[in-house]
Amino acid sequence: DTGVSQDPRHKITKRGQNVTFRCDPISEHNRLYWYRQTLGQGPEFLTYFQNEAQLEKSRLLSDRFSAERPKGSFSTLEIQRTEQGDSAMYLCASSGGGGSASSYNEQFFGPGTRLTVL
Amino acid sequence: GENVEQHPSTLSVQEGDSAVIKCTYSDSASNYFPWYKQELGKRPQLIIDIRSNVGEKKDQRIAVTLNKTAKHFSLHITETQPEDSAVYFCAATLTGGGNKLTFGTGTQLKVEL
Numbered sequence: 001d002t003g004v005s006q007d008p009r010h011k012i013t014k015r016g017q018n019v020t021f022r023c024d025p026i027s028e029h030n031r032l033y034w035y036r037q038t039l040g041q042g043p044e045f046l047t048y049f050q051n052e053a054q055l056e057k058s059r060l061l062s063d064r065f066s067a068e069r070p071k072g073s074f075s076t077l078e079i080q081r082t083e084q085g086d087s088a089m090y091l092c093a094s095s096g097g098g099g100s101a102s103s104y105n106e107q108f109f110g111p112g113t114r115l116t117v118l
Numbered sequence: 119g120e121n122v123e124q125h126p127s128t129l130s131v132q133e134g135d136s137a138v139i140k141c142t143y144s145d146s147a148s149n150y151f152p153w154y155k156q157e158l159g160k161r162p163q164l165i166i167d168i169r170s171n172v173g174e175k176k177d178q179r180i181a182v183t184l185n186k187t188a189k190h191f192s193l194h195i196t197e198t199q200p201e202d203s204a205v206y207f208c209a210a211t212l213t214g215g216g217n218k219l220t221f222g223t224g225t226q227l228k229v230e231l
Binding site for chain 1: 122167207216218220
């Protein structure tokens, strides 16, 4: 599968623990997005990167959340001191790199990491 | 910021019938409107999109229409098949910046035999 990949697919943790998720975008894509999806809702934007630069963060992204994309390839999303309200599916998407502005429009999603905080 | 509303939340049709899902958006500056299909436990998959300079786009059994004045856009699926059963999400964004997508709340489509 040459699409977006995410690891792990499932994570169960106890409240107060730290967790880290990884996203590997499509190789030629230079934009990478993180979204959060709760049951019965559409994905909600969290943050995005253009290459290694984090260009925008949603107000949903509290101080306990941090994301990195150190070499402009894979990205990590860390949640510190997890709370039960953090339980959700965390989706990564990538776009761009096609040489035209329109190539940034189509976002391709990974399978997500389902986080359960007990 | 952008706000997208989607209706209905559930839709049940007989195989072979048509299905229509409607979305409205709040930000008149939004100019790109994709539709995603998400099967249970799987990733959202882009099925069709439309840009604001186009009123309608069709791809086989799927079509999307856009009314910029009313800030409405709709997904039309004709000759529905059981494999069309899934949750469908509409989204909107203004391209040229971050292209962050604002999604609707989803429509659970069930195609019955």
